[in-house]
Amino acid sequence: MKLNINGKSVDVTADRDMPLLWALRDVLGLTGTKFGCGAGFCGACTVQLDGEPVRGCQTPVSAVGTAKITTIEGLSASAWGRKLQDAWVALDVPQCGYCQAGQLLAAEALLRTTPKPTDADIDAAMSGNICRCATYTRIRAAIKQAAAA
Amino acid sequence: MKASRRDILKAGVLAGGGLSLGLQFAGGAKASVPGALSAFVIIDPTGSIRITAHQPEIGQGVRTSFPMMIAEELDVDWAQVTVVPALGNRQVYGVQLAGGSSATPTQFERMRRLGAGARAMLVQAAANAWGVPAGEITTGSAMLHHKASGRSARYADMAEAAASITPPKPESLTLKDPAQFRILGTRIGGVDNRALVTGKPLFGIDTRLPGMVYAAFAKSPVFGGKLKSANRAAALAVPGVKGLINVAERRDLKTQIDVGLPGIEVLPEGIAVLATSTWAALKGRDALAAVWEGGDAAFQSTTAWEGAAAKAFKDGPQKPGYMNHGNAPSKMATAAKKVTADYSYPFLAHAALEPINATAHVTGDKAELWLSTQTPEDARRMVALALGLKVENVTIHLMRSGGGFGRRLMNDFAVEAAVIAKAAGVPVKLQWDRAQDFAHDWLRPGGWHKLEAGLDEKGDIIAWHDHFVSFGADGALNPTAVIDGSLFPSGVIKDFRADVTVLPIASTLGWLRAPINNAFAFVTQGFIDDCAIAAGRDPLEYRRGVLGSPRAIPIAEEFSGETGEAMKGTPYNTGRMRGVLDKAAAMAGWGRAMPPRRGLGIAFHFSHLGYFANVVEASVANDGSVKVHHVWVAADIGKHIVNLSGAENQVQGSVIDALGAALGQKITFADGAVEQKNYGDFHLARMDMAPAVDVAFLSTDYPTTGLGEPAYPSLAPALAGAIYQATGKRLRTLPLDTSQLTA
Numbered sequence: 001m002k003l004n005i006n007g008k009s010v011d012v013t014a015d016r017d018m019p020l021l022w023a024l025r026d027v028l029g030l031t032g033t034k035f036g037c038g039a040g041f042c043g044a045c046t047v048q049l050d051g052e053p054v055r056g057c058q059t060p061v062s063a064v065g066t067a068k069i070t071t072i073e074g075l076s077a078s079a080w081g082r083k084l085q086d087a088w089v090a091l092d093v094p095q096c097g098y099c100q101a102g103q104l105l106a107a108e109a110l111l112r113t114t115p116k117p118t119d120a121d122i123d124a125a126m127s128g129n130i131c132r133c134a135t136y137t138r139i140r141a142a143i144k145q146a147a148a149a
Numbered sequence: 150m151k152a153s154r155r156d157i158l159k160a161g162v163l164a165g166g167g168l169s170l171g172l173q174f175a176g177g178a179k180a181s182v183p184g185a186l187s188a189f190v191i192i193d194p195t196g197s198i199r200i201t202a203h204q205p206e207i208g209q210g211v212r213t214s215f216p217m218m219i220a221e222e223l224d225v226d227w228a229q230v231t232v233v234p235a236l237g238n239r240q241v242y243g244v245q246l247a248g249g250s251s252a253t254p255t256q257f258e259r260m261r262r263l264g265a266g267a268r269a270m271l272v273q274a275a276a277n278a279w280g281v282p283a284g285e286i287t288t289g290s291a292m293l294h295h296k297a298s299g300r301s302a303r304y305a306d307m308a309e310a311a312a313s314i315t316p317p318k319p320e321s322l323t324l325k326d327p328a329q330f331r332i333l334g335t336r337i338g339g340v341d342n343r344a345l346v347t348g349k350p351l352f353g354i355d356t357r358l359p360g361m362v363y364a365a366f367a368k369s370p371v372f373g374g375k376l377k378s379a380n381r382a383a384a385l386a387v388p389g390v391k392g393l394i395n396v397a398e399r400r401d402l403k404t405q406i407d408v409g410l411p412g413i414e415v416l417p418e419g420i421a422v423l424a425t426s427t428w429a430a431l432k433g434r435d436a437l438a439a440v441w442e443g444g445d446a447a448f449q450s451t452t453a454w455e456g457a458a459a460k461a462f463k464d465g466p467q468k469p470g471y472m473n474h475g476n477a478p479s480k481m482a483t484a485a486k487k488v489t490a491d492y493s494y495p496f497l498a499h500a501a502l503e504p505i506n507a508t509a510h511v512t513g514d515k516a517e518l519w520l521s522t523q524t525p526e527d528a529r530r531m532v533a534l535a536l537g538l539k540v541e542n543v544t545i546h547l548m549r550s551g552g553g554f555g556r557r558l559m560n561d562f563a564v565e566a567a568v569i570a571k572a573a574g575v576p577v578k579l580q581w582d583r584a585q586d587f588a589h590d591w592l593r594p595g596g597w598h599k600l601e602a603g604l605d606e607k608g609d610i611i612a613w614h615d616h617f618v619s620f621g622a623d624g625a626l627n628p629t630a631v632i633d634g635s636l637f638p639s640g641v642i643k644d645f646r647a648d649v650t651v652l653p654i655a656s657t658l659g660w661l662r663a664p665i666n667n668a669f670a671f672v673t674q675g676f677i678d679d680c681a682i683a684a685g686r687d688p689l690e691y692r693r694g695v696l697g698s699p700r701a702i703p704i705a706e707e708f709s710g711e712t713g714e715a716m717k718g719t720p721y722n723t724g725r726m727r728g729v730l731d732k733a734a735a736m737a738g739w740g741r742a743m744p745p746r747r748g749l750g751i752a753f754h755f756s757h758l759g760y761f762a763n764v765v766e767a768s769v770a771n772d773g774s775v776k777v778h779h780v781w782v783a784a785d786i787g788k789h790i791v792n793l794s795g796a797e798n799q800v801q802g803s804v805i806d807a808l809g810a811a812l813g814q815k816i817t818f819a820d821g822a823v824e825q826k827n828y829g830d831f832h833l834a835r836m837d838m839a840p841a842v843d844v845a846f847l848s849t850d851y852p853t854t855g856l857g858e859p860a861y862p863s864l865a866p867a868l869a870g871a872i873y874q875a876t877g878k879r880l881r882t883l884p885l886d887t888s889q890l891t892a
Contacts, residue, residue, distance in 0.1 A: 014426075015388050015389065015428075015429075018426065018428045018429075019428060022426055022427050022428035025427070026363065026425075026426040026427055026428070027426065029357060030348075031348075031350045031354075031355040031357070032347070032348020032349070032350075033348070034352075034354075034502075034503070034551070035354065035427070035504060035580075036502050036503075036504070036583070037583045037827050037828050038431075038582055038583055038827075039583065039827050039828075039829065041827055041828035041829050042502065042828050044502055071348065072346075072347065072348030073347070073348045075346075075347070075348075076347065084346075085343075085346040085347065088342065088345075088346045089338055089342045089343055089346060090338070092336070092337075092338040092339055092342065092794040092795070092798065093342075094208075094339055094341075094342055094345050094346075095208035095209070095210070095798055095799070095802055096206075096207060096208030096501075096502070096503070096549070096550060096551050096552045096553075097208070097339075097341065097342075097345035097351070097549070097551075098352060098502045098503045098551030098552060099502055099551075100345050100346060101345075101346075101348050104346060122836065123836055123837040124837075126836040127835045127836045127837040128835075129835075129836070130502065130828060130833050130835060131502075132500065132501060132502040132551075132552045132554075132806075132833060133208045133552060133802045133806070134801070134802040134803075134804075134805035134806045134809070134833075134834050134839065135798060135801075135802055136805060136834070136835075136836050136839035137801050137805070137839060137841065137842055138798065138801070139836065140836070140839070
């Protein structure tokens, strides 16, 4: 089947029920999208379909169709994505860093729809993404810094 | 800590010219390897300055902080430095361990001396070339200058000559006056940050090798269970599944390996499913529908253990007088008032976000592994044992870990991957799923404490008595469930007695962030609140009384386990603790008036050589739900903060991690197995739970110590104190049962 990933059309040979997470990681070698829980609890596998954040582990590859997939490897194509990446680096957000790809994909979707998010907006948009190191205070600050950039 | 006299700075000329400076350790390999991989400092003629980060990175920031120590004394700009990775190789690098918050206290000065040694050799090379005294040469930004003659050179220009100079003895080097620090103590972002935010492959789980197959491993959810049946045909019918390996049939492999904890069989019985993707491997594993029976751990049940603990409290301890300082019983008899309280806390899982995995390639008499591990040398030794290989024939690629928290001190996964890869004959990436991560964790043990304190006329504590119930095998407490002289109130309360009862367990127990302390602080600080309440006194003022006059109390030698190792020979300094207690109280505005159902709580704890106190401000809604608004933390980890940005991040993360544990984390057993399967029933802190966390570091004239753990323990008791002030209810069981707090 054909997928549109980060602006490119890509041929993928995978079982129809294989989650997008594993098609990206194992079939296509795009390992920036992370496996965390496999059940939609943690958000480590967050990617965007047509700009909407979804759980890669809960999205069968056959259900993607013609939707445009954005992964962390393609985040820099978005102006909000670049602002967020720069804010993440400037504020030294990561500890282990494993969740940050998912956090960034969720944050980019937030800022695109809510360019000046309140704390409540950030809570609502980001609470599906676990940071096991609990870098939440810096994630919040970096989203605000990107919003102000 | 001083550099060991046995350490010898060892230099070698790189193939392309230039200086490589490694640190050889006595007892290690004789042969120096003058290549980039054996060196901490590499300066080549192009001007590239490479510093090796040799410690396992699990999120504690060590891939940044250690090179900072070297770069400071090398006298280069941070922007000039490229950090390069290391293999797991003790002979070349010395100890490589992410555990016990031990890296900074044991290696801060050693790393600085590595940088200073390289600088001294470059200075000597310039002195020789210019015919001037070395003492007249100054450095800065990777340049050498001789003011009198106006000469200057780049480090790169002198590197080749420097490499032929006899390295100075580490103890002969003069280190920088801290007033001259330009890198240490500043805010430096993590060296991998840009790679992380663009999704580059850094973690063990990201490893991909030519010809690699993916593996899942079916094993008994009850520790020690035996395979009764499995539907091999169904597994093999899953598209993508290439084959099955029953490791129990591989008698050529050694599976009983000593990992330093009692009674542990590292490689359990089970069937590995090899496939073309992780998804197919996991699906194949499920299709096996493996049925297990028996197992040493089949008796395990949280309900039964709770009953056993209650019975021990009623009937009396197995080991009365397990610890006895002073004369607690006679002091207790003279008390004006007695206070009693029961505390308990659950088993906890590590739940690191990167699920356990390992990639291995075994060919002939060699093995190569790519691991997210906190203890690469242990992995190397265990894999060598399991496969019957020489240790030097096992190569460990040290990958970034997606969290450790103590779980990756154990390398059971490395052994599994190595054994499966040997049988498979091709590179194998073994992947556990989240349920296996919970089922086969090395858990923080649960425990119960029955406490009694005797108070004098003023309400001060004159005797403290603890009946501690926890877990172990053969009637001995497991090393992760000890009570010993390193733990408050030992030493601070002179008349202290602990009785012990040991409940049997067969599952694996292990170290979790601030082990032992993460549970004991809740108990001991909570009980101080109980005593303050009984005495009718303020929790802060009461704590000042408990600490008493500033003094250094030697820690009793009756400790064991990781905590004790880190603290051997150290005192408990009540003055340093008083310093952080007062600072945290001042930051929070302790004593200010609170609206209804809102309160402040305070607690202190010493662990991993760090002194910490925090104040929590929390409110309790009428439905009982608890909201933490703000936490103020004061820390004393000695004279220097290596990286202020990383340090604050560690403290804020520890506090919020501990908050998640206090409100939502509990591992329970039924029919021998762990009941929790995923983050849906084991709740980690999320964004909407995260309070503001203010952090202050007191700079005191003591050695610099580590920060991955000691901020964690004092959060839970301060939270319980805030809840008491808000509601008048004392919660003494973790996780906190907020259903008791409804209005």
